[in-house]
Amino acid sequence: MLALTGLRFLLAAWVIVFHQADPTTGYLGRWMQTVPSAVFHTVRVGFIAVQFFFVLSGFILAYNYSLQSRWTGADIWRFFGARFSRVYPSYVLGLALIAAFVLTPLAHNLHAVSVAKAGGILLLNLSLLQAWLPQTALSWNFPGWSLSDELFFYALFPFFGVFIWRRLTKIRFWFFSVGAYLLALAGPLIATSLGVGVSPGVGPASADWSNFFKFDPLFHLPAFILGIMAAWAYRRLCARGDPLSGRGYLLYIPAVALEFALIQGSDRLPLIFFHDGLLLPLHAALVLGLALGGGWGEKALAWRPVVFLGGASYLMYLLQIPLAQWMGLVEKHLFHAAPRGVVYAAFYLVVLVALSCLLFAYFENPAHRWLRSALNRGTARESSEKDGGNASRLRERYSA
Numbered sequence: 467m468l469a470l471t472g473l474r475f476l477l478a479a480w481v482i483v484f485h486q487a488d489p490t491t492g493y494l495g496r497w498m499q500t501v502p503s504a505v506f507h508t509v510r511v512g513f514i515a516v517q518f519f520f521v522l523s524g525f526i527l528a529y530n531y532s533l534q535s536r537w538t539g540a541d542i543w544r545f546f547g548a549r550f551s552r553v554y555p556s557y558v559l560g561l562a563l564i565a566a567f568v569l570t571p572l573a574h575n576l577h578a579v580s581v582a583k584a585g586g587i588l589l590l591n592l593s594l595l596q597a598w599l600p601q602t603a604l605s606w607n608f609p610g611w612s613l614s615d616e617l618f619f620y621a622l623f624p625f626f627g628v629f630i631w632r633r634l635t636k637i638r639f640w641f642f643s644v645g646a647y648l649l650a651l652a653g654p655l656i657a658t659s660l661g662v663g664v665s666p667g668v669g670p671a672s673a674d675w676s677n678f679f680k681f682d683p684l685f686h687l688p689a690f691i692l693g694i695m696a697a698w699a700y701r702r703l704c705a706r707g708d709p710l711s712g713r714g715y716l717l718y719i720p721a722v723a724l725e726f727a728l729i730q731g732s733d734r735l736p737l738i739f740f741h742d743g744l745l746l747p748l749h750a751a752l753v754l755g756l757a758l759g760g761g762w763g764e765k766a767l768a769w770r771p772v773v774f775l776g777g778a779s780y781l782m783y784l785l786q787i788p789l790a791q792w793m794g795l796v797e798k799h800l801f802h803a804a805p806r807g808v809v810y811a812a813f814y815l816v817v818l819v820a821l822s823c824l825l826f827a828y829f830e831n832p833a834h835r836w837l838r839s840a841l842n843r844g845t846a847r848e849s850s851e852k853d854g855g856n857a858s859r860l861r862e863r864y865s866a
Contacts, residue, residue: 467529469756470522471776472767477515478779481609482786482818484512486811493790493811507730511740514729516612517689521749523616524693525757527623529700533631537624547841549620553613555833556781556825560607561591563788568606600677607787611681618683619690627694634698643695643747650688650743653679657738680741689746696750700757714754715761721752722763775819778826782818785825789818 486492487509498506531545572584590596591606597614604611630642657679679685704711725748732740756764766772793814 467757468773469759469764469767470526470753472769472772473753473756473776474519474522474779475772475775475782476767477518478783480512480515481783482815483509484515485609485786486790486814487512491790493807493814497808497811504730507732508726511729511732511737514740514745517686517741517743517746518749518753519612520615520619520686520689521693521696521746521753523619524690524695525697525700525750525753526693528627528631528694528697529757531623531627533628533694535632536628542624544842545624546620547838551834551837551841553616553780555837556784556830557594557610557613558592559825559829560610560784560788563785564607564791567788567791597681597683600674600681603677603681607784609783609787615681615683615686619687622687630691630694631698639695639698643692643750646688646691646695647743647746650685650692650746651739653685653742654736654739654744657742658736676738679738685742688743689749692746692750693753696754696757700754703758711758713760714756714758714764717755717758718752718763719755719761721748721755724748725752774823778819778822778830781822781825781830785822786818789821790814793817 483494487494487498489495489498494509498509501509537545569584572580587596587602587605590599590602591610594610594614594617596602596605597611603614634642657675660675725745728745728748729740735744756767767776797810
């Protein structure tokens, strides 16, 4: 399972390079014009990594938490306490670091309507509900839209996850998996029928409609469900001593090769298909293969330094935009312009990784432990009486 933590670092790096390849604001905008086509196509669809995160989330939660019986109220409270304490402190830190850049333009245009609108958008971001509205999905620290989706998945997991898991058989596994994939493709098909996601500026209210199909939690729920399906398949394969156990490279190597090949043809399909799940079965196969273990790829991702970077990748993901904004401000004062190029991009990445690692060790982990302990304090006595001194029947062996 350590390899899945290492994978998170590669996925976060993919998203970060994708954002920095923006032709107008990114450090790598000019560099993208000179790279080989294989690199260009891979970088331009870096948003695919977020789909991976959703599949990973479903897999890890279903691996860590028992879904074979209904949860008690105390179980649900502990689950939400663990999720909240893990994701929220760093999320709020990202909002705080970008606040100056969001609020400064507002200070030059103060009137009741703008202040009320800004306050409403802030509340949506603080409550992780911004992705439900296409106009606010990319407001404030815009990578946070994926956390808005994750909150929805967390809310469903103790109920919907148990409902699915308890009904799974070999046949129903394929039924649910194929059904989830078809649902994932429904969004892109509807979008292209409306002319959204085909090319910029096409379709009714194109920007808002495009954001709706790209970021709304409902369109990404199939990715989370496929993660749960992959966890069920993992448990079945391990329980019966399947030959694939320890030979996961038979899954993850072909999955990576097929993903790379399909990404090279990403200019032949509307990008909305890559946003909303065209490659989901391959994501699930890659995650399942790494979980089964085996091969140099799994060993490389399970290397301790890579695992540590994977742990810090959540902060890298959330701090990438605030840090770029603050560094751009400093650069404008020093150079009277924001420098661009591979050297500046490398410096930015080094600072981002170093800062994220420090905050992971001295902010995120301590805040997670303290908050989780505080939230669980009220149910500790009940758990002790019910489970004979065990803190809970649910064990979180891995933090997603």
